[in-house]
Amino acid sequence: MNGPAGTAAHTAPAGQHQAPPTPTYAVYTRGLAKAYPGGQDAVRGVDMSVRSGEMFAFLGPNGAGKSTTVSMLCTLNPPSAGEAWVAGANVRTQPRLVRRRVGVLFQHSALEPDLTCVQSLKLHARLHGLSRSRARARIDRVLGAAGLAEHRHERVRTLSGGTRRRLDIARALLHEPRVLFLDEPTAGLDPPARALLWQQLRGLREDGHITVFVTTHYLEEAEYCDRLAIIDRGRIVAQGAPADLRSALGQETVRLRTGDNRRAAALLRTTHGCTVLDGGDVITVPVADSARWLPRLCATLAAHGVPAHTATATVPSLDDVFFHHTGRPYTPRSGTP
Known part of the structure; x- marks a missing residue:
């Protein structure tokens, strides 16, 4: 060894x-x-x-x-x-x-x-x-x-x-x-x-x-x-x-609620080549580094006259890590103590 x-x-x-x-x-x-x-x-x-x-x-x-x-x-x-x-x-x-x-x-x-x-x-x-x-x-x-x-x-x-x-x-x-x-x-x-x-x-x-x-x-x-x-x-x-x-999961996201979600989604796809999911009230953008991408995305929208009313970043939790490796949600009280 x-x-x-x-x-x-x-x-x-x-x-x-x-x-x-x-x-x-x-x-x-x-x-x-x-x-x-x-x-x-x-x-x-x-x-x-x-x-x-x-x-x-x-x-x-x-x-x-x-x-x-x-x-x-x-x-x-x-x-x-x-x-x-x-x-x-x-x-x-x-x-x-x-x-x-x-x-x-x-x-x-x-x-x-x-x-x-x-x-x-x-x-x-x-x-x-x-x-x-x-x-x-x-x-x-x-x-x-x-x-x-x-x-x-x-x-x-x-x-x-x-x-x-x-x-x-x-x-x-x-x-x-x-x-x-x-x-x-x-x-x-x-x-x-x-x-x-x-x-x-x-x-x-x-x-x-x-x-x-x-x-x-x-x-x-x-x-x-x-x-x-x-x-x-x-x-x-x-x-x-x-x-x-x-971070190994690579599932960070930016969630945006804008004055025009449809136009915002199109702008972000064109400008940054992002995958943008339009959920109606909010648009979701999967990214590798949400802390870096959130201000960039907001700046792009502002430059094209699309107001961003709310912007939040989410990162994977340990619950997500558990689900990724086991295929089921974390249930701490399940099983025998």
């Missing part, structure tokens, strides 16, 4: 894949699969590369295989086939090393409701074998980073959903992991709490040089991330930066 894109990584039998170059990749999988008794294939040969230090979204509808993949990456569920490396350690042969290097937040909080924030963190520190002095320093650090210093002596049961979720993240960061896995971290939160949580996650990535791997079924949340992978029915169907995935 000559590098992470080499074909040998895709064709070698399980157990014979070469490890990826580190520290370039925080998560690197080839052919990762999970099958359950009865023939149910939850994950079907996932190839995925997550660079160290980036914020990565694992996007897909419920039941697509997100949580199963994360459980394998965290060594909680053994793969049926394929290989995976997390923070430089192999999930099959070095599971203890993987666990020392990752922090994990699953969908349902495991916080003890009758403990205070500090007590909850102290318990977690003991489970990770931190010394008392190290635990005190780390507890102060993660509470401050999570904006929870003023809540340190409050019991978990009294915290709001968003505050409790931030405590979950603080606990996952206590032992200074290299990779932080967050499985549906905003599930059940209202929009303001979701926005605040994402603000914290971006701050953690920027301040702590940590890789943040987030699973979500919210399309808009994937826009916060550097790159994403879309999984559907156990397979990766697309992977890359959100803007790159959208």
